[in-house]
Amino acid sequence: MTWSVKPVDGGTEVSLICENVPAGIRAEDHAEGLSSTLDNLAAFVCKSAL
Template identity: 60%
Template sequence: MSRKDHSTQGKTSDDADVVKGRFLEFSPNERIVQVVEFESEDPVFAGEMIMTWTLTAVPEGTTVTIVCENVPEGIRKEDHDVGLKSTLQNLAVYTE
């Protein structure tokens, strides 16, 4: 696939993002805290981000709130929002 087929440029390579993650806290049905490490030779895209997922029961199902701390400065909010939205859509498909 050529680079022009991608809507955004990757941070690890031209068309890929590589991350490693580990859980710091797992409270079933309540809260998940994880560290996500972005791999990149460019320091504006590299680093560790902490993501805290809070789950709240509501009559329609579950509200998921995600707070991200220490997001690498090179990651645009718009791109990050697209990634989180995709993750939540995948989670909804998996759990339904």
């Protein structure tokens, strides 16, 4: 995975490029995992900002 972050008005844009995902991982499972990771990142960043 390659992550990039960029400041934008009102927040931060987070972009991910996922390459070489193992064949046994379904796209739906991969998307769910990424969504969970981003939710955890947002919670951490918001908590750290307090």
